[in-house]
Amino acid sequence: MLIILTVLLLVAVVVAALIGYAHWNTFRPVVRHVETTLDEQLGDKSELRIVQLSDLHMERQSIKPERMAKIIADANADLIVMTGDYLDNYDNLDKFMLYLDEIKKIEPEHGIWLVWGNHDHYLGERIDDLAEEISAKGIRVLANEWGSIEFGAQRLNIIGIDDFCLGKSDIPRSFHGVEDGWNLVLSHDPNVVLHLEEHHKVDLLLSGHLHGGQFKVPGAFKLFPMGELPKQNVISGMHIVNGKNVYISDGMGQAAFNVRLGTRPEITVHTLRAA
Secondary structure (H helix, E strand, O other): HHHHHHHHHHHHHHHHHHHHHHHHHHOOEEEEEEEEEEEOOOOOEEEEEEEEEOOHHHHHOOOOOOHHEEEEEEOOOEEEEEEOOOOOOOHHHHHHHHHHHHOOOOOOOOOEEEOHHHHHHOOOOHHHHHHHHHOOOOEEEEEEEEEEEEEOOEEEEEOOOOOOOOOOHHHHHOOOOOOOOOOOOOOOOOHHHHHHHOOOOOOOEEEOHHHOEOOOOOOHHHOOOOOOHHOOOOOEEEEEOOOOOEOOOOOOOOOOOOOEOOOEEEEEEEEEEEO
């Protein structure tokens, strides 16, 4: 009996230590630098630096807004993009606005652009109120639509496809009328790339949603299906899918539980360069 109790105690200690370590990881963001070389020339500007934030999940966010903004500011971004899942409870609106206000102080040359994720749509009709408050801060909300910026002699089209996971995507509408230039696509769920056709020109698609596995347990994505890409072990980082460059961020927040194992919160600095 004593042996059994000793074993149970040891197991409890190991589990507690593992959970403690996993929670500690949520306070330890990493900055990942990704370079993408494209064919077209840039004229008098050799590169464009883009900071990507994804999956902030206000309900389970460990990084303080000032610290997050400092990391972003140090990246000297020309453009900031956010790829969904900011909150799923309207009670956390004020908290989210604090983060946006800190990020807004950075004032990147080409502004801040964002798309919705599945958790944002849990707000129901109140997502329209959220869009109004965000837009009032001068931040561009893209819901199956696009806009563009000019840098050097080049145009960058920023195409925002609404969340694929909940069936909010309208791909034809998102690309309708897109002009010549580089196409940067923002869409929370990377699985949307499997539904883009050949004529949908994509130079780089930025997404999140999968949290890099968050609490990496072998076979977890078979127990909790999150689309076709995870079944192919495409859950994090840069991939070429059907000839299109797709980057999947591990995100800054956590879903369900505020723990991470085998992955850490991520801020991504993308540099687009001409060949």
